[in-house]
Structures are given as structure tokens and as C-alpha cells.
Amino acid sequence: MFRVPDELPDAVVSPVNCALAEVIYGLHRIGLAPGDSLVIQGVGGLGLCATAVARELGAGTIIVADRIPARLELAREMGADHAINVEATQPAERIQQVRDLTGGGADVVVELAGTPEVLPEGTEMLRYGGRYLWIGNINLGVTGTIDPAQIVRGGRTVMGVVVYEAWAIPRALDFLRRTHRRYPFHKILSHTFALEQINQAFAFASQGTAIRVGIVPH
Secondary structure (H helix, E strand, C coil): CCCCCCCCCHHHHHHHCCCHHHHHHHHHHHCCCCCCCEEEECCCHHHHHHHHHHHHCCCCCEEEEECCHHHHHHHHHCCCCEEEECCCCCHHHHHHHHHHHHCCCEEEEEECCCCHHHHHHHHHHEEEEEEEEECCCCCCCCCCCCCHHHHHCCCCEEEECCCCCCCHHHHHHHHHHHHCCCCCHHHCEEEEEEHHHHHHHHHHHCCCCCCEEEEECC
16 A cells, blocks of 8 residues: 555546556666667557656657657657657658667667557667567567567567566655656546546547546546
């Protein structure tokens, strides 16, 4: 049990469990260091939190990629330096953009898109010796194809992380206490519905245009 600081609004605290604590733990495990260049694939709730955490950890260039313009705009507010719209670009273009912006490839790429389609692209966005953190692909049986030589010949590291250890929760709460006025965490919960509207909320969330949808009991 962890006490929530009184100054944190419910809308800010809500994504701690499935978003902030997970990316704090994941970025710790992958060893993100000050000055590292970073690519975040997918800026929903986890990606937006990861952007702010990486900024506070002292990351160098932070590049985000997503298909929804509103998410890309919010990612900039959360600390991203560059935003790539995947609907307006091809994989080869995005790979080259990352290489140009990072001087040859990113130190770290974080997959938060939840689809295996992005994995070959993310691998090639890495510099030689870079690290690839997989968090979003949690659904069993959903397969994809990558070129293993891109990992072996590039000396790259791939790490999968699911959930987190207990220490991440109090650190996430303390992180919010210190930074919730610096970054617009409240915008992550982009839409709310009353409890009696729960079916409409699920239907709206399934459209894929929201960041996070919340149920607010009355």
C-alpha cells in the first residue's frame, strides 16, 4: 500500500499503475543514461509518461513516433524534441530521419506501440551497440518478422519488460509530486465518462483516437 500525496489530482494519479511506474522501471532496466538519444514508438499513455521521465533523466535528443497528431503534439509538451507522424511517412523515411537526428542511430529505442510491425523499423533506428526495450507487445500469438542479423551484426541488445517491481510505485508518485506542474500529465486522461456510460466509454476507446479514457463515478 502506498499513500498518494494529497496535492496530486485523481486524473494525474490514475495512470501510475499502467503507464508511469512501468516506464520508470523499463527505462531503469534498459539503462537510459544522461545524454542518450531516444526513440519512443507509440505515444499513448505509456509513451507520454516515458517522454517526461526520459527528459527528467537527462536524455539527449528525444524522438517520438505515432499516427495521431494530437498525441504527437502532447508529446512535445511532455518534452519530446522531434515528432514523426507515421501516417505521413514510410518506414525507410523514419529510419533515415532518426539516423540524421541522432548522428547515426539512437542509443535507445522503446517500443510502446503494441504491434510487432514496428520491431524491424525500431531495430534499424538503433546505432551499433544500441538497446531496444520492448514493452507494448503483450498479446501472445501475435507474431512478426525481424532480421536477426540486425541484432547480431549490430551488437544490439533487446530487452522485454512487463509490469514492474514494487519500488517503482513510490518513485512514480514522488516523480509526479515533483513534476506534475512541469508537464501536462492531466491531459493523458483525455476523455471521461460517467459510470452509467461505461459501454459508451469502451466503444469510444476502441476507436483508437483517445489517449486514455476514464470512468468517473458520480
